[in-house]
Amino acid sequence: MYITAVFNQKGGVGKTTTVHNMGALLAAEHNKKVLLLDLDAQGNLTDACGFDPLAQSITTYEVMAQANTVQQAVLPVAQNIDLLPANINLAEAELNFMAAYGRENLLKNALAHVEYDFVLIDCPPSLGLLTINALTAAHGVLIPVQAEYHALAGVRLVRRTVEKVRQALNPSLALDGLLITLYDARKKLHLDVAQALHQDQWGDALFPKPVRTNVKLAEAPSAGQSILAYYAGSNGAHDYRDAVQTYLHRATNM
Amino acid sequence: MYITAVFNQKGGVGKTTTVHNMGALLAAEHNKKVLLLDLDAQGNLTDACGFDPLAQSITTYEVMAQANTVQQAVLPVAQNIDLLPANINLAEAELNFMAAYGRENLLKNALAHVEYDFVLIDCPPSLGLLTINALTAAHGVLIPVQAEYHALAGVRLVRRTVEKVRQALNPSLALDGLLITLYDARKKLHLDVAQALHQDQWGDALFPKPVRTNVKLAEAPSAGQSILAYYAGSNGAHDYRDAVQTYLHRATNM
Ligand SMILES: Nc1ncnc2c1ncn2[C@@H]1O[C@H](COP(=O)(O)OP(=O)(O)OP(=O)(O)O)[C@@H](O)[C@H]1O
Numbered sequence: 403m404y405i406t407a408v409f410n411q412k413g414g415v416g417k418t419t420t421v422h423n424m425g426a427l428l429a430a431e432h433n434k435k436v437l438l439l440d441l442d443a444q445g446n447l448t449d450a451c452g453f454d455p456l457a458q459s460i461t462t463y464e465v466m467a468q469a470n471t472v473q474q475a476v477l478p479v480a481q482n483i484d485l486l487p488a489n490i491n492l493a494e495a496e497l498n499f500m501a502a503y504g505r506e507n508l509l510k511n512a513l514a515h516v517e518y519d520f521v522l523i524d525c526p527p528s529l530g531l532l533t534i535n536a537l538t539a540a541h542g543v544l545i546p547v548q549a550e551y552h553a554l555a556g557v558r559l560v561r562r563t564v565e566k567v568r569q570a571l572n573p574s575l576a577l578d579g580l581l582i583t584l585y586d587a588r589k590k591l592h593l594d595v596a597q598a599l600h601q602d603q604w605g606d607a608l609f610p611k612p613v614r615t616n617v618k619l620a621e622a623p624s625a626g627q628s629i630l631a632y633y634a635g636s637n638g639a640h641d642y643r644d645a646v647q648t649y650l651h652r653a654t655n656m
Numbered sequence: 657m658y659i660t661a662v663f664n665q666k667g668g669v670g671k672t673t674t675v676h677n678m679g680a681l682l683a684a685e686h687n688k689k690v691l692l693l694d695l696d697a698q699g700n701l702t703d704a705c706g707f708d709p710l711a712q713s714i715t716t717y718e719v720m721a722q723a724n725t726v727q728q729a730v731l732p733v734a735q736n737i738d739l740l741p742a743n744i745n746l747a748e749a750e751l752n753f754m755a756a757y758g759r760e761n762l763l764k765n766a767l768a769h770v771e772y773d774f775v776l777i778d779c780p781p782s783l784g785l786l787t788i789n790a791l792t793a794a795h796g797v798l799i800p801v802q803a804e805y806h807a808l809a810g811v812r813l814v815r816r817t818v819e820k821v822r823q824a825l826n827p828s829l830a831l832d833g834l835l836i837t838l839y840d841a842r843k844k845l846h847l848d849v850a851q852a853l854h855q856d857q858w859g860d861a862l863f864p865k866p867v868r869t870n871v872k873l874a875e876a877p878s879a880g881q882s883i884l885a886y887y888a889g890s891n892g893a894h895d896y897r898d899a900v901q902t903y904l905h906r907a908t909n910m
Pocket residue numbers: 412413414415416417418419420442446525526527583584585613614615616617618619620621623638665666667668781804805806
């Protein structure tokens with residue numbers, strides 16, 4: 403089983419979109435058994451998969467609190483794909499788990515006995531305890547980056563957090579890569595920032611191709627579908643297909 | 657003095673862009689004395705104003721910790737505009753202030769003796785202690801919203817947080833309004849979501865005009881400038897000028 407935390411504290415860079423669509427492709431086109439894990443109190447991933455976050459009584463929160471197991475909480479999304487849902491209850495996690503024994507390992511322990519080929523964790527846009535749990539449980543971290551001004555400072559902040567987790571909690575945390583999202587090659591800003599990202603210390607970890615901006619990716623969640631179900635022939639599906647190829651190659655060679 | 661918290665836990669919706677540009681316009685075109693307050697450990701607002709977050713030794717963190725006053729920390733941005741900078745130190749705030757006496761009032765107390773016409777607080781994309789401090793210190797809350805699928809669930813979550821703060825910490829917290837950002841009227845998704853937002857319980861609080869997507873707004877931070885200094889004739893400047901008109905009318909009639 404390979405666990406990836408999809409993380410960037412910068413908001414709105416396509417974390418949820420990446421987890422949802424890479425997960426769908428891993429299951430449908432590579433026959434992998436996938437767990438999509440919603441770790442954001444917004445519950446956007448749960449919502450995008452077609453479920454009402456507020457209607458869920460067992461979520462990631464209850465699993466981390468050891469009140470329930472992953473198996474008791476998961477919802478079937480499609481063939482080979484389960485979802486561990488989240489909702490606003492998760493917002494209490496920072497406060498309630500702060501003093502717990504092994505507070506950074508709660509998620510890792512909860513995932514210890516599950517059996518999937520891949521677990522993709524959708525992190526919230528923050529540097530708090532939930533994100534630390536994801537980075538401690540994960541084998542690798544995948545960083546969606548929008549090619550706009552704050553991207554470079556954002557990647558430096560991610561690197562600082564990853565290095566702190568490697569030192570204190572998870573020495574073998576790998577870098578699955580940086581994936582440029584929402585890319586529009588007609589914008590000089592995007593070309594310039596993409597070039598600057600290549601010069602970054604983690605420039606070699608960039609996925610060879612960006613995910614282009616494609617309104618179909620933004621529409622699919624309103625139908626509760628992945629891009630594969632919503633419009634398989636779109637640029638969005640094509641670009642995430644390429645990303646999954648790169649991801650599989652890297653994750654299986656770690 | 658009127659304090660506004662610019663807040664939405666959804667990431668990447670234009671919080672920082674809104675604070676920076678509305679602040680610049682209030683100062684330059686309405687002759688108001690403005691404090692821009694960076695409350696995000698990312699330090700994007702500090703960066704966008706042309707300062708290096710990591711080079712700042714006195715930030716919002718030290719002010720909330722009562723080690724320094726606002727006056728000791730502020731940086732001059734332009735005529736009539738000061739910045740209270742932030743950097744990664746703020747990420748320790750959740751942990752370090754959790755057990756402090758009056759932990760929700762730290763920011764309110766820090767702002768008690770400052771003299772500006774307006775204070776605009778750039779909130780992080782989260783529901784934690786920093787955001788609660790902003791909502792407790794504020795007279796009103798301004799909610800940037802991107803007209804995409806997760807907007808409606810996002811606004812419901814914002815409302816839940818605002819109501820909790822009104823009940824427990826700040827009964828007179830007003831709603832300065834909802835401002836649609838990154839708007840592209842050519843996208844049916846944006847038209848549909850904007851219409852749905854009008855039907856929302858807070859639909860009447862929508863600013864009459866959205867801020868259109870305009871690449872100049874995304875470029876200006878790389879020059880360390882507001883849209884006014886970078887390209888005053890752009891759609892971005894025009895749209896934020898309209899927004900400031902609405903904001904001033906509402907804030908002064910509260
Ligand atoms: N390649 C793309 N093309 C067009 N729209 C996209 C693309 N990727 C994401 N989006 C849209 O951009 C918005 C932000 O994406 P998303 O919600 O996945 O980001 P996030 O990083 O998970 O945000 P948050 O930080 O709030 O968790 C959403 O409305 C989404 O539908």
